Amino acid sequence: MKSVSVCLAAAVLLFTMTGCAEMQRIQQEKKARIVQVQENMPVCDDDKECEIKWAAARRWVLQNSGMKIQHLTDDYIETYNSVNNSPNLAVRVIKEPQNDGTYKITMTCGCANVFGCNPDVLDAMESFNAYVNGSVNIAK
Numbered sequence: 001m002k003s004v005s006v007c008l009a010a011a012v013l014l015f016t017m018t019g020c021a022e023m024q025r026i027q028q029e030k031k032a033r034i035v036q037v038q039e040n041m042p043v044c045d046d047d048k049e050c051e052i053k054w055a056a057a058r059r060w061v062l063q064n065s066g067m068k069i070q071h072l073t074d075d076y077i078e079t080y081n082s083v084n085n086s087p088n089l090a091v092r093v094i095k096e097p098q099n100d101g102t103y104k105i106t107m108t109c110g111c112a113n114v115f116g117c118n119p120d121v122l123d124a125m126e127s128f129n130a131y132v133n134g135s136v137n138i139a140k
Helices: 002-039 047-064 121-139
Strands: 069-072 076-079 090-097 103-110
Touching: 002 121, 047 069, 047 076, 047 090, 047 103, 047 121, 103 121
Parallel strands: none
Antiparallel strands: 069 076, 076 090, 090 103
């Protein structure tokens, strides 16, 4: 009986260690994705490029947010908040002037569901960056 308890304890310890290693790997991947999202935020250099990218940002919000736009200006887009445990994305986009004369277009999002958003926040941010950055190539 004692050997069964020892084997069971060893199996639980091995399972726990494997789970911890997997969680660390997942956290490292998430951190790398966050860095990539930050590095790929859309930037525009002139009025025409900013106009194209800002229009793309608005289109992305309309097509991908589960909430309606509440505020829309030349440098700010915000949807209504996600409520009642909804997984629908609420989105905020800001066009911010940088010290070098360019503008950075920053998107943040979230939802009211503790189990996650639909789509996932990092997936949405990656999609937003790719769509807005790619809009200049489509416009040419």
